[in-house]
Amino acid sequence: MECITIKDVARVCGVGVSTVSRAINNHPDINPETKEMIMQVIKENNYVPNNSARNLKRSDARAIAILIKGISNPFFNSMIKVFEEEIQKKKYSLVLQHVDAWQDETEVALELEKEKRLRGIIFLGGIASHSQEQLKKIPVPFVLSTVSLLGKEYKNDYSFVSVDDVKESCRMTEHLISQGHEKIALLCSYKEDVSIGALRLTGYKKALEAHNIPVDERWIRHMDPELDSYSMESGYRMTKALLEEGVDCTAIFAISDSLAIGAVRALIDAGKRVPEDISVAGFDGTEMAAYYNPSITTIRQPAETMAKETIKLLFDSIKKKTNVQQLIFEGELVPGESVKKLN
C-alpha cells in the first residue's frame, strides 16, 4: 500500500503543509481542533512522516550519495528534489556532495564510499573526462546522470541517463537555420572542456556543416574561467565582447538558459531588441527560460523523468536486477519569443 504524503494530508484538510507539520511535531502554535482533524486524517490514511531524521536513524548503513558538479545550474535543482523523494521512499538515506569544476569526482566518490559505506552513487553533471581506470575502481553501483558517454571508448561499460547532447545541440542549430539564420554565434563552455560543453559544440558545428555554412571561429565564444561557469554574468560578458568586436551575427545560441539570459540582457543594454534585431536561443528548458521576457527558445531536457529513471536504474543495479544500461532521452525544442524568423 502506497503511503500518502504530507501534501496529500494538507490538501485533504484544507490547510498548509506547515500546519500539518506543526500538528505532527506537537507545536504549541496550532488550533487544537485543526490539529485533531489533521491527526484523524493521518490515522485514517496511513500516513507515515517521511522525516529525514527518522530515515537517517533507521537507515544509517543504507546511503546513496549524489555528487553534483555545477551547483549554480538551476537545472539540477528539480532533479535533486526528485532524487530526495525517491531515495526517501526506498528508505535509504542521502548524502549530497558538491564537487568543484576542477575536482576529479571519481576520487571524491572513492573516499566517500570508504567513509560512509555507500550502497550506490549518482554522478550529476561532469565526469565525461575521466578515465576508465578510475571508474573501474568504484566498488558500488553507480549511474551517470545528464552525462552521456556516447562516442567514448567506454561506451558500453557504464550506466548513464542523458540526452544526446550532440544531437540536441544540432537540433537547436538546425532550428535557427530553418528560421533563416546563417550567422549564428555560440556561447560555449571553457576552451578545455571535454564534457557536455564539447558535445554541444560538436552538434553546432555538425549542423552548420550539414547546411554548408562555414564555421567562423570568431563566432565561437568560450567562458572566462575566472567567472562562475554557466552563470548569467558569463553569458553577459561573452555577448558584450562579441558586440564590442563587431562580430556580425543574426542569432546567438547559448548552451544553457542562464547563459542565454545573460546574452539577452547584454543585447538590451547595448540598445538592441530581442528578437527584432538579434535572436537568442538557450538549452535546458528551465523555469527561468519560460518566465523570462522575452521567453527563451530552448531545448527542454525531461529533467524529472531522467531523475526518476536514474534512481530506478541505480536501485535495479543495487538489487542486481539489471546489467549496465544507457538511457538516452529525446530533448524537446520549446519555441519561445526570443527567436525571429528572417525573411
Place this chain on the structure above:
Amino acid sequence: MECITIKDVARVCGVGVSTVSRAINNHPDINPETKEMIMQVIKENNYVPNNSARNLKRSDARAIAILIKGISNPFFNSMIKVFEEEIQKKKYSLVLQHVDAWQDETEVALELEKEKRLRGIIFLGGIASHSQEQLKKIPVPFVLSTVSLLGKEYKNDYSFVSVDDVKESCRMTEHLISQGHEKIALLCSYKEDVSIGALRLTGYKKALEAHNIPVDERWIRHMDPELDSYSMESGYRMTKALLEEGVDCTAIFAISDSLAIGAVRALIDAGKRVPEDISVAGFDGTEMAAYYNPSITTIRQPAETMAKETIKLLFDSIKKKTNVQQLIFEGELVPGESVKKLN
C-alpha cells in the same frame, strides 16, 4: 602562510582551472609542457590541492553540517559556495542536508549530530518557528543564518546572522509609497508561515500604517501550498488571481525576486506593461533580478558577507572565543527598471 587556490594557479599559468586539475590528477589529455609549467607554479607557490576527497580523509571527525530549507531559492546558492570554501579552508568536512518545508530541522539536526559527531551546525533559512526546548537540546554550537529571531522571547539565547526582515520589508514598502504608490499588493508566503514571510508581512503593514494607508486584505496574497514555495510559478498564479479578481493596485511587492519575476510575466501575459501600467518590486537581490527584463527593484541582502560572518561566528563558538552573538545586517535598496514614479 596562506595557500593559493587552484584559480590563482590557473591565472598565473594563463590556463583554465580544468587544465590545472588535469595536471594535478595526472590526466593523460594534457600537453606535457603545459603540465610541467603548472606543476612548477604549484611547487613554487605552496599550493595544496583543496580536494574534498583529501579533506574528507583527514578530517572525518571534524564535520560541520549545513541544514538548508528551501532548495529552490537561488539566493542560498551563493551562500553555500562561501560556506564550502570557508569550511575547506579550516580543514573541516561539510555535510549538506536539505530539509523540507514541513520538517522540523532541530529534529534533523539532533539525529545528524548523533550519527556524524558534528562539531557545529548552520541552519540556513527556516527555523524561526521552533521552540526553545528543541533548540536547547542541540549539544554543539550552531548559528542560524538568514533567520532572525528578533522580537521572539528567546532573542538573546542564540546566535544568528540576518537582515531585519521587518525593517527591510518596511523599507521597500516605503520606497513604493515615496514613488507615489498607495495601492500596493503583497505577494507573501503561506498563510500559516511564522518565519520570514510573516516578518515581511509585518514590515509591509507597518509602512502602510505609518503613512495612514488602510490595509486592504484583498491586496495580501498567500502562496498556494500545492506549489513550490518561492517559485516563479507561485508568483505567476498569485498575480493572475489578483488580475482576475479585478483588484485595483498600482504596484506589487513580492517578498522574493523569484515571486516578482513570476508576477512580471503574468502581467505581460495579461497585456500589461511593467512598469508603465503597474510597478513590481522583489526582495533578496539575486542575479536573476539584475538580469531580468525589466531589471527588478529589490532589497539586496549582503549574502557573501553574511555567509562569511556565519562561518566566523560558528568557528568562534567552537573555539569558545565568543558568546552568543546576533549580527543584523543592513539590506540595500537596489533600484531597477520595474518601478515607476507616479505623478
